[in-house]
Amino acid sequence: MQQYEFHTPLPTSTRPWQSLEPGIDELILNHDPTTGRRTTLQRWQPGARNAATSLHDYFEEVILLEGDLRVVPGKGTAEGQPGETEVWGKGAYAFRRPGMVHGPFASEAGCLMFISCTWGEKG
Template identity: 40%
Template sequence: MSRPQSEFHHPEAPWQRPPGASDGVWEQVLAVDPETGDATVLQRYEPGTDTSGQGSVRHDYFEEVYVLEGSLTDLRLGETFTAGMYAYRHPGMEHGPWTSTEGVRMLVIRVHGHARQS
């Protein structure tokens, strides 16, 4: 199976707090493959969000992030990322924790590793 195909439409999924996420972090699922967990989501941080309490994170999947609007600061790196910036992370890459003074909205694509065929 794969993510269900769909033509242009207005997403109907509600904004929800992801499991274990800090206060102020929300996601709207645009598409998900229930078998692999691969997903495309919109993610937003409310103004003033601070994820310091959860520390830096690592995922077991590839992650692409495109900042649509606003900004967020990686406290570990001391760098602020703004609209139009893009990240591509391999599984296990450390990132965060984050703060967002003004709030941020991002497109996030998560792809779990698939076995390579020879």
């Protein structure tokens, strides 16, 4: 990962917002190509929802900086996943181990999340 002093993480030609799904964009703040570790901002437009449940091979930490996020009604399948009517707001935090099924999610008002992804041992 590159070392940065405080700065405004504005998109640039080498670091643009990238579309992940309709209404869902990501800005890579930092990335280590050797380890795969990365930190990102993820921005969801009002009414955005992702298409399917997610499962990945890395640790993921997410903090909701603004807006709202909820499980898509009738679609959430993760074991132990909170109720589908629960709405998370600013300050909500998630820690996911490799292999944890989660989502799909939707955002009524839109949201902004900080996400950290780290590869390592399961545990």
